[in-house]
Amino acid sequence: MLETFGQNLREVLGPLAEWARHCYAQLIGPNERHDWLWLVSALIATDLLYRFWNRPKLEAFWSYAAPWRIYSHPSAVLDYKFIFVDRLVMLFVVGPMLVSALALGNWGSKLLAAWLGPGPAWTPSLTALIIFGAVRLLLFDLGHYIGHYILHKVPFFWEFHKVHHSAEVLTPVTAYRVHPVEEILVSVFQGPLQALGIAGFYYLYGADQTLMTFVGMNAVIVPYFLIGSLTHSHVWISFGPALEHIFISPAQHQVHHSTAPQHLDTNLAQYFSLFDWIGGTLYIPKGQETLDFGLSEGVDSELKTVWSLYWVPLKRAFGLLLGSYTPLTNAPGSETAKSVGA
Ligand SMILES: [Zn+2]
Numbered sequence: 310m311l312e313t314f315g316q317n318l319r320e321v322l323g324p325l326a327e328w329a330r331h332c333y334a335q336l337i338g339p340n341e342r343h344d345w346l347w348l349v350s351a352l353i354a355t356d357l358l359y360r361f362w363n364r365p366k367l368e369a370f371w372s373y374a375a376p377w378r379i380y381s382h383p384s385a386v387l388d389y390k391f392i393f394v395d396r397l398v399m400l401f402v403v404g405p406m407l408v409s410a411l412a413l414g415n416w417g418s419k420l421l422a423a424w425l426g427p428g429p430a431w432t433p434s435l436t437a438l439i440i441f442g443a444v445r446l447l448l449f450d451l452g453h454y455i456g457h458y459i460l461h462k463v464p465f466f467w468e469f470h471k472v473h474h475s476a477e478v479l480t481p482v483t484a485y486r487v488h489p490v491e492e493i494l495v496s497v498f499q500g501p502l503q504a505l506g507i508a509g510f511y512y513l514y515g516a517d518q519t520l521m522t523f524v525g526m527n528a529v530i531v532p533y534f535l536i537g538s539l540t541h542s543h544v545w546i547s548f549g550p551a552l553e554h555i556f557i558s559p560a561q562h563q564v565h566h567s568t569a570p571q572h573l574d575t576n577l578a579q580y581f582s583l584f585d586w587i588g589g590t591l592y593i594p595k596g597q598e599t600l601d602f603g604l605s606e607g608v609d610s611e612l613k614t615v616w617s618l619y620w621v622p623l624k625r626a627f628g629l630l631l632g633s634y635t636p637l638t639n640a641p642g643s644e645t646a647k648s649v650g651a
């Protein structure tokens with residue numbers, strides 16, 4: 310009797326718990342791009358840096374780490390509202406539309422087995438796991454670079470990417486200010502590219518191998534987190550000219566958000582500025598530069614509400630195709646947002 314009750318309870322609660330776990334993972338749980346750890350580690354990193362450089366009092370730390378004028382700015386407030394809606398949109402609407410690297414990789418490993426015969430099923434050493442993690446991260450970032458390049462250079466897609474660049478102040482929450490069309494476009498490149506690495510790994514080591522992760526993230530990027538969390542922030546961290554040819558520093562991404570003409574369309578990679586160097590989009594800061602964030606021609610008066618961040622890009626992008634919307638110039642990244650007949 311008690312056993313049957315326990316079994317029934319498990320049958321009811323099991324799927325519920327699984328659903329709750331799934332929601333947690335999608336809404337606030339970790340993945341490579343959006344992670345609550347970004348927020349926590351941003352504060353920890355800022356704290357460590359500030360202690361290291363300034364040996365502060367606690368109040369001074371808070372005014373340094375989270376200046377009220379930045380975190381209460383209307384642009385930051387819009388980010389806070391957007392993130393709640395966006396997590397739900399990602400969970401229920403866009404998530405299933407993203408190209409899954411794991412599913413593709415799994416399929417690819419089966420294809421390899423069909424062509425070459427069964428894989429050797431080796432047991433991966435720590436070195437092999439680290440190399441695989443690094444290769445996967447490189448492929449992930451190459452996909453990001455290609456997608457980001459298209460978002461900047463193709464006027465249709467730039468309309469969607471303006472959502473991210475319309476932020477007038479940068480906080481760690483700004484990383485989430487991304488239109489769903491941008492998420493889908495980037496996954497079209499990131500998914501298959503990562504899948505190449507995953508398919509090879511699964512073929513050699515077996516698909517039941519756990520990929521090297523730390524709380525759901527590619528373990529290789531964990532050390533990057535303390536610094537990377539300050540990418541969207543007012544804290545200037547440069548790695549110096551030599552390293553900034555290989556790894557993107559927070560300062561370089563802040564330059565990417567700058568409205569100055571010399572900064573437009575530069576530093577498109579997420580982790581490896583190597584791709585910018587190869588692709589001719591690298592910008593190395595000349596010392597600490599003073600930056601204004603946002604769109605180059607000033608504030609876009611139409612991108613001011615959560616609804617408008619979703620709707621206006623769709624209206625403009627398709628208006629561009631149909632000839633009912635004309636940006637002031639044809640150069641993506643430098644035109645004023647202006648709707649005709651909107
Ligand atoms: Zn951009």
Ligand SMILES: [Zn+2]
Nearest residue numbers: 473541562566
């Ligand atoms: Zn950004």
